[in-house]
Amino acid sequence: MKKQTNLKYIQKSLNGALKQSASKKLKGNMVVTIIIFLLSFLVFSICAIDAGHVVVSRYKVQKVTETIALYMASYLNSKPAGERTKDALEPLKERFEDLYSASLSGFYNFKITDIELKNETTEPKLKISTEANIPTLFLKYAGIGVIRILQVSYAKAESSDMTMIDSDVNSYTFEANDIITDKNGDDISVKYEGDYFIFAGLKGHDDEILWSDLSYATDNVKKTFDITLGGDASFNLVCVEKGSGEAPYDFSRTDEKTIGLVKYIKIYKADCTKEITPPDALGEGEEGAEGGSVEGEEDGGAVEPPIEGSIEGETAKAETGVGAGSAETGGAGDGTEGTGGSVSAPEVKVLNSVRLIRKSQF
Numbered sequence: 514m515k516k517q518t519n520l521k522y523i524q525k526s527l528n529g530a531l532k533q534s535a536s537k538k539l540k541g542n543m544v545v546t547i548i549i550f551l552l553s554f555l556v557f558s559i560c561a562i563d564a565g566h567v568v569v570s571r572y573k574v575q576k577v578t579e580t581i582a583l584y585m586a587s588y589l590n591s592k593p594a595g596e597r598t599k600d601a602l603e604p605l606k607e608r609f610e611d612l613y614s615a616s617l618s619g620f621y622n623f624k625i626t627d628i629e630l631k632n633e634t635t636e637p638k639l640k641i642s643t644e645a646n647i648p649t650l651f652l653k654y655a656g657i658g659v660i661r662i663l664q665v666s667y668a669k670a671e672s673s674d675m676t677m678i679d680s681d682v683n684s685y686t687f688e689a690n691d692i693i694t695d696k697n698g699d700d701i702s703v704k705y706e707g708d709y710f711i712f713a714g715l716k717g718h719d720d721e722i723l724w725s726d727l728s729y730a731t732d733n734v735k736k737t738f739d740i741t742l743g744g745d746a747s748f749n750l751v752c753v754e755k756g757s758g759e760a761p762y763d764f765s766r767t768d769e770k771t772i773g774l775v776k777y778i779k780i781y782k783a784d785c786t787k788e789i790t791p792p793d794a795l796g797e798g799e800e801g802a803e804g805g806s807v808e809g810e811e812d813g814g815a816v817e818p819p820i821e822g823s824i825e826g827e828t829a830k831a832e833t834g835v836g837a838g839s840a841e842t843g844g845a846g847d848g849t850e851g852t853g854g855s856v857s858a859p860e861v862k863v864l865n866s867v868r869l870i871r872k873s874q875f
Contacts, residue, residue, distance in 0.1 A: 620646060689863055
């Protein structure tokens with residue numbers, strides 16, 4: 514009996530020892546597994562942070578490259594055909610490299626590695642290649658301190674016609690496909706055989722078009738009318754005289770006034786040789802009193818101020834040199850005294866329109 518008791522006791526002791534050993538081994542394996550998991554998660558997080566930083570910085574470099582391509586295309590298109598060379602872009606290249614090499618941009622050692630031109634004399638196309646170094650945040654401790662990225666962008670400068678969206682016997686309204694921004698050189702051109710008033714417009718928050726005088730932007734011969742509507746309310750109205758060919762307009766031609774964004778162009782027929790009389794001096798003309806239009810004394814040829822009003826030209830004949838044409842054709846009589854010649858509708862063209870293009874379009 515004693516031998517059996519001793520054997521059972523020994524067996525229980527061995528089983529307990531084995532169980533304790535297995536439990537300790539299991540706990541040790543779990544600790545190792547957790548440590549490996551935490552280390553793997555830490556490495557993954559570090560790589561993810563650096564990868565996200567690289568992706569964001571690469572996006573920034575691509576946008577910078579596209580901006581440079583658009584600006585250089587616009588700058589090149591503003592030059593005479595004989596000056597559209599890579600050498601003309603060298604000052605811009607150095608300026609952009611200095612600007613974007615600062616550490617605040619998220620990358621450094623920004624370089625424009627190559628500039629390729631095509632169609633320099635007509636509608637220039639550019640291919641801009643850039644490179645930049647992106648510093649890593651954590652991978653530098655693993656020996657990867659800098660990641661170099663390369664980006665390419667293509668741009669084209671071209672001219673496009675604005676679309677006539679409205680016209681009557683006295684005015685024409687044009688709309689551009691996209692908002693026109695002030696760029697290097699001339700921005701639009703107007704081809705018209707008669708005298709005219711010209712305004713640039715952009716829609717406001719209430720979807721109403723806000724108009725501003727654009728006559729300052731051309732070098733064509735002009736005549737300024739000082740209009741007083743009563744009291745201290747007065748403004749200047751500038752009549753652009755007809756010239757030969759197309760009249761170029763540069764939104765930043767003068768330092769006194771600059772229009773940065775334009776979507777609409779409105780042209781009113783006029784006669785710069787006639788004086789304009791405010792509606793207060795007229796004894797008739799309901800629209801002049803109510804709508805705030807500015808009417809001529811005899812020829813009825815009047816001009817809308819930049820805010821409200823309309824042009825009236827119903828009685829304008831060959832005698833005044835400005836006669837109303839049909840609303841359908843948009844034509845108007847504009848000839849010498851005693852003639853009833855017609856004037857075709859004006860043409861407005863966006864001169865320095867630039868856009869990004871695909872590699873296949875280069």
